[in-house]
Amino acid sequence: MTELPPLSALRAFEAAARHMSFTRAADDLGMTQAAVSYQIKLLEEKLGFPLFMRKPRKIELTAKGHQLSGRLICAFSDLRNAVDSVREQSESVLTISCNTTFAMQWLAARLSSFEQRHPKLMVRIVPYDTSEVPQFLDSDIAVTACHPAPNDWVQHDIVSVHFTPMLSPALLKDKPALKTPADLLSLPLIGPHDPWWALWFAEAGMPDTDLSHLTSSRMGSQALEGNRALAGQGVGILTPFFYRQHLDAGLLIQPFEQVTEITEQSWALAYPQSSSSNPRIRQFRSWLADELKNDGVELG
Amino acid sequence: MTELPPLSALRAFEAAARHMSFTRAADDLGMTQAAVSYQIKLLEEKLGFPLFMRKPRKIELTAKGHQLSGRLICAFSDLRNAVDSVREQSESVLTISCNTTFAMQWLAARLSSFEQRHPKLMVRIVPYDTSEVPQFLDSDIAVTACHPAPNDWVQHDIVSVHFTPMLSPALLKDKPALKTPADLLSLPLIGPHDPWWALWFAEAGMPDTDLSHLTSSRMGSQALEGNRALAGQGVGILTPFFYRQHLDAGLLIQPFEQVTEITEQSWALAYPQSSSSNPRIRQFRSWLADELKNDGVELG
DNA sequence: TACCATGGATAAGCTCAGCTTATGCATGAT
């Protein structure tokens, strides 16, 4: 494959051929006439033949110049279109990799407000369950409780990772009120092997509470545990932030004040450093900040 | 029309996408891996979204990266093809703008030797008559007696512009031999208003010879005058260099030793400065030099 | 026919994009 001449020279020639004028080409490219003249001379030297005939107040393409110009104009146009279209596409679609729980419990309900604010933006949510680092590398933006985001990612904290037992009032019907954390053990716990239970009990002064005898169907996603709790199937260990509305409506109750926080982690909005100038992402970030403000939370 | 990102960044990305490796792309482009990494990072920042996902020992295109890469690879390929084809074409055809006289009297007869030496090169001769600066700007190379070539043209002198009266021996049949220049006036002169006549007579010691009464059909091209002289229609003022063979064969005779030279002009090979690196032109120049050496002339 | 106005060429000089070299880091292979 033959070595290509300097691209800037080709670009200058393409513009000059398009405008049939060095001066106008220079305007087009945002540079001076001298620069265009220089680049074209350079290209002619590299190629070994002249491309333009310089006539008094105009320029004319030589035969070879003409031949070259046609194809270059096409190629550059393709180039611009390629870049433009990927830019546009990236301005019209926003792909959000989002932890399932956050997506279901928080995002889904509010997304219509975002779509109202930015009607031209199509939002695509890619939920994920795994606790490990998700493959959100291929999405524009991610909402995650992921520990250390890749270090060239920007991260804005949303809320801490926190949790406390919750249950449906229906579950307590015909049962004594819960007075101490230990009373919980008389009720079915949802996802008892979830380490959150252990942490919460430990903080409640019951460090070695043995939960191993309880049925376990560790279901990863808090959203599902939340649904089971709502359905009165047991006590879930849930994040109050995600269930504010259910709590307010009395669909769920939080028997104890104590909320355990994991300080090393945090729910966060994250995106690649390289995307920080992306308008869609700024839009989403600022919308999210506003939404959170309504909840009395500041985006970090 | 949206501003294009830096072309060098696009080129680096194109190569990286083609090879799916920064290291190999760098080899391809003749630069270092660090440079490719830098350029791609730059492009990602300009575009506002990532193009590659960096995995441990490999890279993967993001969705947008994939979309962009396909079209860029095409566009760059077009670009390369455009340049290559005009380069190739310019290696297979040689267009020579040539003064008609030189073309007919000198070039035409020897061209077969050039074509033999460079069988792959197609030679196209564009003859011109005008004494003014010809439009040979659109040819690869020119042979001309043109005074000052455009000053960004390279010029190799061939022979001086020189001339002397010549005639067919047939014209002198049944006539007295020519003893002095003045004797010429008893014969028909071909192109008597040609300034060359005046110059020659002046140098012959007859500065004010009045030629105005003689028939005049100034025909510009020496070749035609030469033909008329050969046909015995009169005395032509011709360049011996072009008629060596006719003189040797006795088809023309040169009655006087005196040959007038115009020192400010010269027959020359000329081509644009920008073409000096063109292999076809080197080939032609070196062939011409060899051919001239056979005539005992050195190419300047 | 003199004189702008236009459009390209050229010279000199500056500046930073775009490279290099050197090194670090993570990971898959042995």
Next chain:
DNA sequence: ATCATGCATAAGCTGAGCTTATCCATGGTA
């Protein structure tokens, strides 16, 4: 464990690619 591979990053250099300023030729115009 250790090595090999492949990308990221830092620091520093240099010349491509610009700018500014000026010149030149010519076509249009009064």
